[in-house]
């Protein structure tokens with residue numbers, strides 16, 4: 001019968017962002033008009049006094065209503081954390097101080113005593129100060145914790161409590177997939193509702209244990225090793241019309257590439273920041289047992305150029321080297337990498353032009369288990385030497401000029417498990433044959449998506465009712 005109580009309260013709560021501007025404007029207007037009246041010497045005018053008293057009544061009442069709506073929203077809207085804690089308290093302070101200011105104003109009008117006037121001025125001043133603090137926390141809730149401070153110049157930014165972005169400051173230190181690829185996707189599409197300050201559906205994707213545990217449904221949002229059993233992925237594939245689709249309400253969705261990155265990350269064990277995982281890590285652990293310590297000077301030289309160099313672990317002298325953040329000349333690349341060629345296990349040279357010399361040097365890095373060469377101007381001739389990397393497990397060749405002949409050079413590598421071929425001039429049929437011939441190797445390419453789309457279109461023409469879903473709507 002009618003609307004149940006919690007949803008009415010939530011509805012009223014949701015009016016909070018709409019209504020709040022009313023008391024804010026009125027209470028600030030009171031201050032402005034008081035100051036103005038003092039300058040013009042009209043504070044004793046009865047018309048002025050009754051006008052300001054009336055504005056104050058409406059301001060204080062609407063502040064109380066707004067605060068009540070805000071508490072309801074905080075309670076029913078899934079907000080948690082420090083930000084909401086302070087926003088709630090300062091918001092309540094605004095309402096209480098506004099009511100106090102109103103009382104003192106009334107007393108000062110009736111009794112004409114200086115102490116009431118003084119109390120009125122003080123409470124009004126505190127009230128408006130509290131409005132600014134509340135507004136600041138409110139902004140953090142709706143726009144994210146760094147909304148204001150990220151745009152503010154120093155030293156104001158630090159004063160506003162700018163939290164340094166780990167991904168940005170540690171860019172040269174961290175190479176883990178989570179920090180460089182996954183966190184930015186989650187941050188952009190999910191954290192505003194499933195982060196520190198808001199946990200809709202009871203889900204926090206910002207914390208590993210909570211993401212694994214899932215939200216109110218009790219189903220794991222992320223199941224390491226199985227993307228399709230992860231609720232987060234299932235919901236990303238749902239049709240927009242589905243109420244459970246994520247992100248909801250026409251909010252932007254991850255692109256196909258981002259979706260593949262997310263699924264890939266989960267398939268590889270969903271390692272969190274600082275954790276490494278996947279088959280290439282296991283292999284690197286074994287290879288590292290007999291490896292010589294790496295040349296410290298060579299590591300230092302490499303780091304000075306802005307490259308990221310990390311040891312796989314404290315006990316393992318093999319290195320994870322990322323040179324994709326800057327461009328290096330082929331001579332620089334060979335000079336910098338040559339002294340470390342027996343220690344490099346992970347190498348990322350994306351966005352650097354690979355020449356014959358560089359390609360040959362890579363082929364001498366005998367311990368490489370993971371090699372990323374996307375957007376590196378590679379062609380069939382340049383890729384051929386890579387076929388000597390007997391321990392290679394993951395090879396990423398996205399955005400190059402490699403044809404099926406080039407792929408055939410490397411596909412026979414004994415340990416290869418994953419091959420990325422996005423954006424290369426390879427025909428669909430050729431890829432299909434490749435996948436048939438090498439079923440144990442996961443081959444990722446844009447063709448797969450195009451294909452699924454094409455077959456979905458084909459299916460849609462048939463009269464079978466269940467076939468109306470396109471790739472976006474595949475319910476897994």
Ligand code: HEC
Nearest residue numbers: 189190193200201214215216217218221231232244246247
């Ligand atoms: C605009 C807010 C919003 C955004 C953005 C958003 N979600 Fe949600 N999410 C919700 C709400 C509300 C619920 C609870 C209702 C439901 O279960 O459908 C929810 C529930 C979920 C659940 C189910 C939790 C459970 O166990 O009940 C998952 C999984 C999920 N979201 C994943 C995501 C992922 C992944 C993203 C980012 C790609 C995302 N959401 C972005 C609002 C959002």
